[in-house]
Amino acid sequence: MTVDAxxxxxxxxxxxxxxxxxxxxxxxxxxxxxRRRRGGAILRExxxxxxxxxxxxxxxxxxxxxxxxxxxxxxxxxxxxxRAVFARAFRLREAIYxxxxxxxxxxxxxxxxxxxxxxxxxIARGRERLHFADQQWVWRWDGEETALxxxxxxxxxxxxxxxxxxxxxxxxxxxxxxxxxLFLDQSKNRSRQWCAMRDxxxxxxxxxxxxxxxxxx
Numbered sequence: 001m002t003v004d005a006x007x008x009x010x011x012x013x014x015x016x017x018x019x020x021x022x023x024x025x026x027x028x029x030x031x032x033x034x035r036r037r038r039g040g041a042i043l044r045e046x047x048x049x050x051x052x053x054x055x056x057x058x059x060x061x062x063x064x065x066x067x068x069x070x071x072x073x074x075x076x077x078x079x080x081x082x083r084a085v086f087a088r089a090f091r092l093r094e095a096i097y098x099x100x101x102x103x104x105x106x107x108x109x110x111x112x113x114x115x116x117x118x119x120x121x122x123i124a125r126g127r128e129r130l131h132f133a134d135q136q137w138v139w140r141w142d143g144e145e146t147a148l149x150x151x152x153x154x155x156x157x158x159x160x161x162x163x164x165x166x167x168x169x170x171x172x173x174x175x176x177x178x179x180x181x182l183f184l185d186q187s188k189n190r191s192r193q194w195c196a197m198r199d200x201x202x203x204x205x206x207x208x209x210x211x212x213x214x215x216x217x
Contacts, residue, residue, distance in 0.1 A: 021158075023181040027044060027180060047086075051072070054075075071150060117156060123149065176194065183195050
């Protein structure tokens with residue numbers, strides 16, 4: 001499975017695998033100030049099925065090229081199972097988004113969202129095996145090229161690790177009008193505002209410039 005580097009359908013600016021997974025869409029409609037986030041705010045979906053999930057997983061490094069190719073073959077043979085896994089992936093993505101949204105708003109996450117993450121996390125941890133290879137101990141996945149839910153394992157682990165780490169305080173949400181992507185602010189003075197300056201940052205600059213011209217004119 002290969003993807004033209006000039007036509008990659010996904011961008012990776014989150015700074016953590018789980019945040020890049022949350023950002024695997026074309027933007028979210030931001031709720032009015034003071035209102036909590038709820039589902040149904042997706043403006044443009046990029047994860048349309050299991051095939052797109054594999055593309056994202058390969059580009060993000062969640063699976064290798066070989067694993068992605070093997071899983072694609074498996075998905076063609078087990079279509080209904082692949083669709084079921086994709087439904088799980090979609091629920092996991094939205095649960096992770098809602099959990100981090102709760103963190104940003106200073107409130108407790110919904111029990112259903114936390115249960116979704118914990119369910120996938122338990123599956124992922126149940127697939128880990130300790131191996132001794134090349135004179136060192138390493139963790140490997142059991143059934144990494146045959147388990148259709150293989151792409152979800154590192155995502156769930158990434159979300160759990162970030163939520164339980166000091167870096168949680170650096171999670172931000174892009175204020176872009178049609179964005180809502182999440183990212184880790186890893187700048188020294190914690191001043192990063194946009195998911196990417198060349199995208200939402202430049203759009204905001206253009207809007208401010210046009211607003212000033214309109215007032216002046």
